């Protein structure tokens with residue numbers, strides 16, 4: 001089967017395109033099954049106080065382990081967004097992370113939300129009903145969203161955010177500094193927290209003016225009275241610079257990797273024993 005292009009020339013049949021399409025379709029089927037059967041799991045990464053070093057919260061991150069290896073959320077989240085599975089995946093992650101978080105009553109819980117979910121007019125009501133059903137205090141919950149949503153559908157994003165903030169849920173602007181979100185957007189959408197992207201943190205190791213950029217960004221947020229979390233901290237030099245620059249919360253492999261619920265419980269026990 002040869003197709004013609006716009007200028008009427010025949011282009012060659014490309015079997016690898018069909019193969020690619022088939023591979024994506026097969027992966028969609030597997031993802032759908034994985035969501036249904038509960039095979040997508042939550043791991044939790046500590047959010048640590050910059051002043052005391054204590055764990056004050058946890059970020060839930062989705063994991064898909066298959067017989068042939070682990071698939072990264074950087075792969076399956078965009079896939080779920082494209083094929084209409086993100087709402088089901090998002091609700092599953094919210095439920096399962098809340099169920100675990102009930103074992104850690106003193107900690108805040110952060111859950112990532114896709115811009116696609118936030119633009120669904122039913123999203124806010126669904127979150128509220130899950131919280132009621134599981135009897136979880138909305139004040140403990142932060143939803144992390146990336147700046148994409150502020151561009152694509154600002155009006156619906158706003159409505160969802162407002163509705164959820166009214167019941168006490170907080171919002172964090174995720175991955176700040178690697179895209180287009182402005183400091184103004186932080187205030188405009190009522191964000192409660194800014195999360196500095198890992199790329200800005202790792203730039204600290206490359207010398208140049210990385211530290212100045214970070215200090216300026218953090219002081220702008222602080223001027224708006226928006227607290228700042230730094231993500232992706234891997235060494236103590238980065239941690240010292242970020243603490244000094246005014247971040248009140250630190251996150252990264254240095255403070256703790258994403259862990260199973262079981263490992264988080266052990267870590268918390270160790271801390272309270274110490």
Ligand code: C2E
Pocket residue numbers: 045060061062072073074077090093112113114144174175198231232233234251252253254258
């Ligand atoms: P994110 O929300 O910005 O999460 C932080 C990512 O950085 C996580 O990757 C985490 O494992 C990784 N990370 C944390 N500390 C360090 C560090 O010190 N060094 C390095 N190299 N990496 C670190 P992960 O778990 O692969 O997740 C990637 C992205 O996938 C997340 O970025 C988030 O955007 C998305 N994602 C994960 N789970 C969910 C989910 O349940 N729902 C939605 N919508 N998105 C999710």
Ligand code: MG
Pocket residue numbers: 059112144174
């Ligand atoms: Mg996040």
Ligand code: MG
Pocket residue numbers: 174175195197198231
């Ligand atoms: Mg992030």
Ligand code: MG
Pocket residue numbers: 175
């Ligand atoms: Mg990210």
